[in-house]
Amino acid sequence: MAMAHTLEDVRSYWNEYVNDIEVTEFPRGSDEFFAALERYRYDKIDYLRDYVGFDRYAGKKVLEIGCGVGHDLMQFARAGADVSARDLTENAVELATKNLAREGFSGDIRQGNAEALDFPDGTFDVVYSHGVLHHTVDTEKSIGEVHRVLKPGGEAIIMLYNRNSWLAFVAWISGTNIEHADKDAPIIRKYSTRECRAMFRKYSDVSIHVDRFPKRTLKFDNLFGKLNNYLLVPFFEILPDAIRRPLGWHIMIRANK
Numbered sequence: 001m002a003m004a005h006t007l008e009d010v011r012s013y014w015n016e017y018v019n020d021i022e023v024t025e026f027p028r029g030s031d032e033f034f035a036a037l038e039r040y041r042y043d044k045i046d047y048l049r050d051y052v053g054f055d056r057y058a059g060k061k062v063l064e065i066g067c068g069v070g071h072d073l074m075q076f077a078r079a080g081a082d083v084s085a086r087d088l089t090e091n092a093v094e095l096a097t098k099n100l101a102r103e104g105f106s107g108d109i110r111q112g113n114a115e116a117l118d119f120p121d122g123t124f125d126v127v128y129s130h131g132v133l134h135h136t137v138d139t140e141k142s143i144g145e146v147h148r149v150l151k152p153g154g155e156a157i158i159m160l161y162n163r164n165s166w167l168a169f170v171a172w173i174s175g176t177n178i179e180h181a182d183k184d185a186p187i188i189r190k191y192s193t194r195e196c197r198a199m200f201r202k203y204s205d206v207s208i209h210v211d212r213f214p215k216r217t218l219k220f221d222n223l224f225g226k227l228n229n230y231l232l233v234p235f236f237e238i239l240p241d242a243i244r245r246p247l248g249w250h251i252m253i254r255a256n257k
């Protein structure tokens with residue numbers, strides 16, 4: 001039987017494989033590096049800025065869990081939110097801090113664990129986490145922590161992977177990795193929208209939006225990359241939305257405490 005992965009396995013993987021940084025060759029931490037990554041991110045995740053509406057959160061106390069390089073944290077900071085972030089890895093903390101500082105922003109950005117957040121109950125207006133909680137050892141526990149640190153009426157905005165999606169299917173059928181071409185993350189859970197609703201049962205006003213369809217990629221320079229660019233992308237562009245929509249890779253959940 002395979003050994004269960006530990007939080008240390010998760011930390012060590014994401015410390016080495018900082019999300020998406022292989023798409024740029026600019027020196028790590030330079031302005032060009034952050035700019036190239038930001039362009040790549042919002043081109044690939046083209047729904048994100050409109051869906052989240054970062055500008056709405058001016059003056060709000062926002063926590064991002066698993067901030068990575070800090071692109072979304074930067075959007076909240078630019079909008080005038082009071083930002084905090086926790087990520088398991090020292091590399092993410094260093095890069096996100098540097099990223100915000102380039103534009104004169106700062107926040108309480110430190111190493112921390114989604115499953116045991118170092119904040120008192122009811123601290124935040126918003127807790128945001130994109131593509132993180134499905135990578136940790138105990139996803140349900142981390143969703144409980146999000147609830148705990150939210151103020152009453154506060155808003156959770158969380159993205160989890162969709163099991164019934166085009167990417168889960170392609171990865172399964174082709175044996176291709178999901179996160180990085182040479183090595184996949186130790187834990188990658190996927191959920192149905194029904195399971196997401198069940199995990200957010202303590203929250204009110206739960207709304208779910210499924211998105212993230214195939215986009216042309218620079219990231220996988222292999223057969224998968226070519227099939228993606230020349231077959232999947234055009235195919236998904238002509239599918240009617242009613243068929244395409246449930247197959248998106250990202251389940252965005254918005255819910256209130």
Ligand SMILES: C[S@@+](CC[C@H](N)C(=O)[O-])C[C@H]1O[C@@H](n2cnc3c(N)ncnc32)[C@H](O)[C@@H]1O
Binds near residue numbers: 010011015068092112
């Ligand atoms: C796929 S990356 C996503 C990064 C960023 N949110 C983004 O969308 O680019 C996953 C991130 O989650 C962090 N992470 C995984 N498990 C965590 C945990 N238990 N607590 C805090 N951060 C965690 C990793 O260190 C990594 O930075």
